[in-house]
Amino acid sequence: MKSVNLTKVRHLMSLFSVLLMLLCVALIGIRGFNLGLDFTGGAYAEVAMATDTQVNAIETALQSVAKGSLSVVETEPGRFVIRMGNQLDSAGLDNLKAALFKVDESMQLLDSDSVSSQVGEELYEQGGLAVLVAMLCIMGYLSLRFEWRLACGALLALVHDVVLVLGVFALTGMEFNLTVLAAVLAVLGYSLNDSIIIADRMRELLRAKPELKVTQINNDAVAQTFSRTMVTSGTTLMTVGALWLLGGDALEGFAIAMFVGIVTGTLSSISVGTVLPELLGIKPPSPEPVLADTP
The missing domain is CATH 3.30.70.3400 (Alpha-Beta Plaits)
Structure with missing residues (x-):
């Protein structure tokens, strides 16, 4: 695939992802969640x-x-x-x-x-706090691990995945309980792993080939990690699909949340995770000065 075409595909995917995320935010605000017994009492x-x-x-x-x-x-x-x-x-x-x-x-x-309704309300608040703390910890890790533009791309991809999973439950009206909340936290970890792989390859290519354009470097990073991403996502989706089909109603919400999160996590790491650093103007690191040999 030509790099120009791949760049257009990444940008279109990123635009579609952002629009979908905004739509999910609107759905969550308008429809809310069908809270289960764990949260309502x-x-x-x-x-x-x-x-x-x-x-x-x-x-x-x-x-x-x-x-x-x-x-x-x-x-x-x-x-x-x-x-x-x-x-x-x-x-x-x-x-x-x-x-x-x-x-x-x-x-x-x-x-x-x-x-009791009081306990359910406390569980709901603590569940939201758990997601917030997880996001803050991930933000701190990304800020230490990567240059801030790469970190922003990976962080936005995480937010995108969580919002889309929550948007699906707001749209369908499926029961949102502690099991689904556990799936949301699992999606955070899975999406982070996928985003880090691509961001790490982008950083390596920026150092190894500073003469290339950033769009070409990002295209190469996606192409070099694509097979690994597809194999990892494919095998995980087969496992989650088995849970969905054979796990019964007790695991249905968990399996659906994981399935949506894996699919969106794979797409967002390729689109949002690579396009945002481009828009923020990421550049190859400056070469280290060469010290002259002392006589």
């Missing part, structure tokens, strides 16, 4: 029932018990996870069992728990 119960039990039959039976939101998910044949917006005390738990016994007399309560 409520009750959780896991039950074992007959394999022919229908989800809608359980939902109908629990209408008198549940207050607020109600979600029933069949994790495997005969096993159901019930989430309600209200907390359950001992009397409420007895009412839950009585309602489920009407659907299946052989019902077994495997697990139950309640999260």
Whole structure:
């Protein structure tokens, strides 16, 4: 591929990435997130029932018990996870069992728990703080590891990946819980690794070939790391895809967040991570002065 064409591709990808990031920011501000039980508070119960039990039959039976939101998910044949917006005390738990016994007399309560709204709010705040602290630590590492223009490119790529993952959940309305938050933090680490590889190659080429244009150096850096990036991303996507298809509803949110993050992380490290240093005017380092030999 000619360098001119590759430069145009990188710039178009970067423009598309920035527009997509702005769109996701707007979606997050307008639609918000469908927060799960971990953040909103409520009750959780896991039950074992007959394999022919229908989800809608359980939902109908629990209408008198549940207050607020109600979600029933069949994790495997005969096993159901019930989430309600209200907390359950001992009397409420007895009412839950009585309602489920009407659907299946052989019902077994495997697990139950309640999260108060105050605890859920604290978890939400602490989760956001964890993402912020991770970003600040990464910023500090990049500022020490790379020249500031390269560091800015890698940092913007990280912000791009996180915003796109959050934008997908805001757009689709999928449940955002602690599992998804863990995936967002994992995406940060994965995207950082990808961005560092390309930034490090750019730095090496700037030192080795200072006579070349910056656009040519960036094109060479992308071309030389492309096969490694595709192999790493491809194998990781196969693993995440297996989790998505076979992990069930419990891991669906985590797998989707990871899948989106890996795809966007690969694209942003090539586009945003290389184009921003160009726009900021990155240059090859000045050659070190040669000292004359003393007689």
